[in-house]
Amino acid sequence: MSLRRWDIAVVGGGVVGLAAVRALRAAGFDAGVLEQGEAPVVLARDPRLYAIAPASVEALAGPLDAVAEAQPYRHMQVWHQQPSQALRFDAAVLRASALGWIVPESRLRADLWQALPQDRRLAGAQLRARTDHDDGVSLLLSDDSVVRCALVVACDGATSPLREAAKIPLHRWRYVQGGLVAPLDCAQPHQDTAWQRFCPDGSVVALLPLANGGCSLVWSSPDATALRALQPADFEARLTDATQGVLGHLTLAGERQVFPLAAQHAERYVDHRLVLAGDAAHTVHPLAGQGVNLGLADVQQLTAVLAAARDAGRDWSAPRVLARYQRARRAANSEMIALTDLLSRAFGPATPGLSGLLGTGMGWLDRSPSLKALLMRRAMN
Ligand SMILES: Cc1cc2nc3c(=O)[nH]c(=O)nc-3n(C[C@H](O)[C@H](O)[C@H](O)COP(=O)(O)OP(=O)(O)OC[C@H]3O[C@@H](n4cnc5c(N)ncnc54)[C@H](O)[C@@H]3O)c2cc1C
Numbered sequence: 001m002s003l004r005r006w007d008i009a010v011v012g013g014g015v016v017g018l019a020a021v022r023a024l025r026a027a028g029f030d031a032g033v034l035e036q037g038e039a040p041v042v043l044a045r046d047p048r049l050y051a052i053a054p055a056s057v058e059a060l061a062g063p064l065d066a067v068a069e070a071q072p073y074r075h076m077q078v079w080h081q082q083p084s085q086a087l088r089f090d091a092a093v094l095r096a097s098a099l100g101w102i103v104p105e106s107r108l109r110a111d112l113w114q115a116l117p118q119d120r121r122l123a124g125a126q127l128r129a130r131t132d133h134d135d136g137v138s139l140l141l142s143d144d145s146v147v148r149c150a151l152v153v154a155c156d157g158a159t160s161p162l163r164e165a166a167k168i169p170l171h172r173w174r175y176v177q178g179g180l181v182a183p184l185d186c187a188q189p190h191q192d193t194a195w196q197r198f199c200p201d202g203s204v205v206a207l208l209p210l211a212n213g214g215c216s217l218v219w220s221s222p223d224a225t226a227l228r229a230l231q232p233a234d235f236e237a238r239l240t241d242a243t244q245g246v247l248g249h250l251t252l253a254g255e256r257q258v259f260p261l262a263a264q265h266a267e268r269y270v271d272h273r274l275v276l277a278g279d280a281a282h283t284v285h286p287l288a289g290q291g292v293n294l295g296l297a298d299v300q301q302l303t304a305v306l307a308a309a310r311d312a313g314r315d316w317s318a319p320r321v322l323a324r325y326q327r328a329r330r331a332a333n334s335e336m337i338a339l340t341d342l343l344s345r346a347f348g349p350a351t352p353g354l355s356g357l358l359g360t361g362m363g364w365l366d367r368s369p370s371l372k373a374l375l376m377r378r379a380m381n
Contacts, residue, residue, distance in 0.1 A: 002145040006032045006120070009139055009149040011127060011162055013040065015050070015105060016278030016295035017155030018112035019060050021120065023299050024153075027307045032120035034139070034147065039123040040113045045254050046104035047181050049208055049216045051194065051289040052296075053100045059296035066111040071211040072098035075193040081200070083246050099194070102208045102216065130165070137273045150317040152274050153302070155295075158264065160280035166271040172264035175344060177203065178224030179286055182256040184215045184239075187248025195246055196287075204287045204344070205242050207250075214253055220261060220287055220344070228256045261285060263337055269326040273317060277302060282333045285340040294336055298329050 008024055010017045013035025024031035052060075057067055076099055079086035091099045113121055126142035130152070139147045154162035163170070190209035197205050203221035210216055217239070221227060227235060232252050240250050264283050269276045278295030305325045309316040 004032070004119075004145065004147045006030050006147060006149045008032075008151045008153060009034060009137075009147050010153045010155055011139075012155035012157060012278075012280070013037070013109070013113065013121070013123070014155060014157060014278065015108055015112070015292050016299060017153070018109060018116070019296055020153055020155055020277060020299045020302070021116060022112055023059060023303045024306070025116070025120070027303050028310075029306065030120075032122070032147070033116065034122050034125035034127065034141070036126055037123065039121070040106060040109035042110045043104070043106040045183055046106045047183075047255065047257050048105040049210075050103050050105055050108065050292045051100050051208060052103050052108075053293045054096065054098070055300075056293045056296040057101070059300045060112070066103055066107040067101050069211070070101040070103040071192075071209050072101050073192055073194045073209055074098050075191065076196070077193055077246075078196045078198070080198045083244055102194075102210060127161070130162075132272060150273065151306075151322075154274060154276045154280045155278045156280050158262075158279040158283050160276065162274060163266055163276055163280055166274055168271060168276070169267040170264055171267065172262060175220075175261040175263070175285060176222045177220040177261050177344070178222075179259040179261050180217070180219040180221060180224040180227055180256055181259070182217045182252055183210070183254040184217050185251045185253045186213070186215050187250070188246075189213070190215055190247060194289075195243065197243060198343075199242055203242070205239070206287075206289070207243065207247060208289075215247065215250075217250075218286055218289075220285070224258045228258050263341055265330075265334065265337055269330055270319065270322040272319075275302060275322055275325060281329075282337060284333075284337050285344045287344055288336070288340050290336055290340065294333055297332065298325075301325055301328050 007029045008031040010021045010031060010033045013033050017033055021031045021033045052067060060067065074091045076089040077086045089099060091097060127139055128142050129140040131138040136148055136150050137152055152162065154160055156162055192209055194209065195207040199205060203219060206218040207215040219227065227238065230238065236251055243250065262283060263285055266276055266281045269281050277298040281298065282294060284291055284294065302325050305321060306316045309321040314321065
């Protein structure tokens with residue numbers, strides 16, 4: 001039986017888990033990752049793309065090639081009734097080079113994975129049992145090897161087996177919308193702009209600019225499954241209509257995929273020698289493209305709290321230290337969950353009067369430069 005001794009074991013090699021290992025190692029902790037799936041590889045056409053905010057790039061512990069080569073978006077245009085009444089955001093107003101970067105998930109994961117030492121990244125690692133000791137935790141893997149550590153960070157996604165095993169209660173609600181994603185070719189240049197329309201039928205359609213000149217579609221719609229079933233030409237006509245032709249005729253450049261949409265929030269982020277981060281702790285409606293950014297902010301906070309305790313000569317895995325992380329992140333994540341939930345309902349089909357009012361409000365907000373700059377700074381952090 002082989003025994004590995006690490007300071008911290010991160011369970012889950014999604015973007016948040018891999019970023020956590022990278023950040024913790026950069027802060028001087030001996031951290032490693034256990035991923036049940038295969039080692040991440042770059043996909044030719046990645047169905048999932050992330051809008052990575054500038055503050056999240058820091059959480060990735062320095063610019064990665066995946067970010068350096070990503071498509072920056074320098075403008076954002078959000079509208080309801082007419083594109084002419086849109087709320088427009090511009091990076092130049094804040095003297096920033098970009099509002100964020102559109103990065104394919106597989107590229108980000110593969111880069112983060114490759115950046116770790118080989119003996120600190122275990123693929124195909126099925127967790128069989130966890131045993132608590134006074135001074136640490138042992139994780140038994142399916143190949144009978146054991147990882148012994150002082151702290152486990154659960155980055156094992158929305159269905160988090162570690163959260164379930166710790167019996168941490170979860171608040172969860174489903175949205176009537178599903179999320180449809182697909183790569184697109186556009187008749188007109190995307191102008192380094194992320195486009196988003198809150199449509200009158202309660203759907204939210206987002207076009208994220210890609211380095212190949214096309215766009216990635218995220219369409220949160222009550223009819224997502226029916227939209228996927230449409231013939232390509234009918235789908236493209238519906239989509240071009242929903243986006244009011246801002247990028248001309250839109251053409252499918254790959255498969256359409258549909259995801260159920262749900263928001264959830266763990267009641268606690270902390271248990272005995274266990275902390276939750278990323279989707280294991282919270283998921284949000286994708287309309288603000290914030291899911292992974294919230295997880296990367298968790299990583300930053302956790303690393304800072306643990307390093308501060310260690311540097312002060314305290315036990316960095318003690319419950320009081322972990323509680324500091326929970327206090328800071330749970331409040332911030334609650335705020336974003338509430339905001340995205342409010343927006344999805346306010347623009348939903350059940351509240352047409354309110355959505356009309358909010359649509360007018362966007363035009364008004366667009367003419368308020370200081371309020372707009374405030375919103376932009378908030379979105380970039
Ligand atoms: C339609 C849609 C569009 C989205 N668009 C955006 C967007 O534009 N921008 C954005 O920021 N976010 C977006 N999100 C949200 C984003 O996908 C998630 O927030 C993000 O993937 C969370 O990352 P994670 O690492 O926490 O979890 P995951 O990506 O779910 O990774 C969890 C990992 O843990 C592994 N694992 C699970 N159990 C175990 C175990 N027992 N042992 C070992 N490994 C285990 C899994 O194999 C997996 O690799 C979107 C979501 C949806 C549904």
